[in-house]
Amino acid sequence: MKTLISPVALVISAALLTGCDDTETKYETDTKYVPVQTTEVKVATYNLSFDRNTFEDLVAEMQIAPAKQKELVTAYLDGTIAETDKTTAEKVIQIRNVAAIIQKNRPNVLMMAEYNNDGTGKDKAALTGFQANYLSVAQSIDGAGGEANLEPIEYPHFESYSTNTGLFSGLDLDNNGKIEEGPGDSWGFGWYHGQYAFALMSQYEIDTENTRTFQTFKWKDLEGEQIPTITLCDDPQKIPDGMNCGDEWYSTEEWEKVRLSSKNHVDAPIIIPTKNGKEIIHLLMSHPTPPVFDTGKNKAQNAAEVEFWNQYIQGKEFFYDDAGQNGGLADGAKFVIMGDQNLEPLAGDGESDVMKALHDNPLVNQKVMNGELYPTSYGAAEHAVDKALDHPQPNRITSTFGLGVDYAMPSANLNIVDAGVYWAASYEEGRKLFNDARIGQYGDGKSVSSDHRMVWIKAKF
Numbered sequence: 001m002k003t004l005i006s007p008v009a010l011v012i013s014a015a016l017l018t019g020c021d022d023t024e025t026k027y028e029t030d031t032k033y034v035p036v037q038t039t040e041v042k043v044a045t046y047n048l049s050f051d052r053n054t055f056e057d058l059v060a061e062m063q064i065a066p067a068k069q070k071e072l073v074t075a076y077l078d079g080t081i082a083e084t085d086k087t088t089a090e091k092v093i094q095i096r097n098v099a100a101i102i103q104k105n106r107p108n109v110l111m112m113a114e115y116n117n118d119g120t121g122k123d124k125a126a127l128t129g130f131q132a133n134y135l136s137v138a139q140s141i142d143g144a145g146g147e148a149n150l151e152p153i154e155y156p157h158f159e160s161y162s163t164n165t166g167l168f169s170g171l172d173l174d175n176n177g178k179i180e181e182g183p184g185d186s187w188g189f190g191w192y193h194g195q196y197a198f199a200l201m202s203q204y205e206i207d208t209e210n211t212r213t214f215q216t217f218k219w220k221d222l223e224g225e226q227i228p229t230i231t232l233c234d235d236p237q238k239i240p241d242g243m244n245c246g247d248e249w250y251s252t253e254e255w256e257k258v259r260l261s262s263k264n265h266v267d268a269p270i271i272i273p274t275k276n277g278k279e280i281i282h283l284l285m286s287h288p289t290p291p292v293f294d295t296g297k298n299k300a301q302n303a304a305e306v307e308f309w310n311q312y313i314q315g316k317e318f319f320y321d322d323a324g325q326n327g328g329l330a331d332g333a334k335f336v337i338m339g340d341q342n343l344e345p346l347a348g349d350g351e352s353d354v355m356k357a358l359h360d361n362p363l364v365n366q367k368v369m370n371g372e373l374y375p376t377s378y379g380a381a382e383h384a385v386d387k388a389l390d391h392p393q394p395n396r397i398t399s400t401f402g403l404g405v406d407y408a409m410p411s412a413n414l415n416i417v418d419a420g421v422y423w424a425a426s427y428e429e430g431r432k433l434f435n436d437a438r439i440g441q442y443g444d445g446k447s448v449s450s451d452h453r454m455v456w457i458k459a460k461f
Helices: 007-018 055-062 066-078 083-105 125-135 297-312 352-360 378-386
Strands: 002-004 033-035 040-050 109-115 157-160 198-202 265-274 277-286 334-340 406-410 416-422 454-460
Touching (some): 083 125, 109 334
Parallel strands (some): 040 109, 277 334
Antiparallel strands (some): 002 033, 040 454
């Protein structure tokens, strides 16, 4: 956490800026900061739905200056926008609403899913643009065209991580009889290398030297795993030619090479200054493949990607990272398992028992994952009624498709004092950040902000 050397000057400057109707409030990025001892840390997961057709599309949107954004949004809302600018305006509105959600909730640490990159994570232009042109600019709790009434937020530390999505495997992984570049034969589904990647923004130092990635970890090497089989046989058209219900999806030779992670599994420690010295929290980040869309392989892989963390936090020795280091998480280490896991313990098409086992792991904070601090929202409960969703715990839903699949799952040795899901109900402030009939075809979901909701926990030191 950082604080301004001259907070009064900032308040006065902000007041002067917000008093000008035709001026976008811009955060002074050259302001000096000093570190302070932290007592509470808010850690959040948010699938932003920034899954653009190309990485370059996302970079271009993030480079649009605030004045141009305002021009595009104004023209879009008053109906004078040129058809050629309409799509860009809608993307700008989405990004600004997402930035508003972040400014409203003010997490100190934020894992962002579906934040496209160049495949390797080395090109951070989309992240620096998001910070400079959106997060460092006051957004509106009232959505598109609203008064800039939220405080800018700064994340001086950020990382983007390499991903298996769109990375050509050189194998016929989709069993269509062809080996070809494209999502079917990539290690993880993606139309290009870098689509659906994830990133991290933090107000605390990220220990990059001790960050571990598991992009190349083999599926076969996870304890208890075996070659997935064709188990969903109700639609014969989905079964590849020459294969039958019950057949193994991969050949023995392919199984020796197949990677577990559809994107990546990352253990990124962050360093938090507290009154008792530095605290280390391991951010365990992933975004497993959805357990649907095929004949059973995705369901098995999703379960395995979740099970990875269940075994990793137990410190099992068989793990190896991309740098060749062996072993799981050290005994007693503090952690938060983060990301859109595409799996929940109570409903959906995935192997719910795998997620239930992770919830029940005694190394995981039971007050949060099975107790009174389980993250919930009024917006989720209202959405379940509006859409006639059948869910046993509707206030735990974190997505517009009716499942609670997004997590910030803390370790048992973290003192968690609060948790929640940010989803404004129709009677709460911020509703237009989620539902706005003026925007897009449907006025909700990815058109307005995202089809997922931010999930957060607050730890006290």
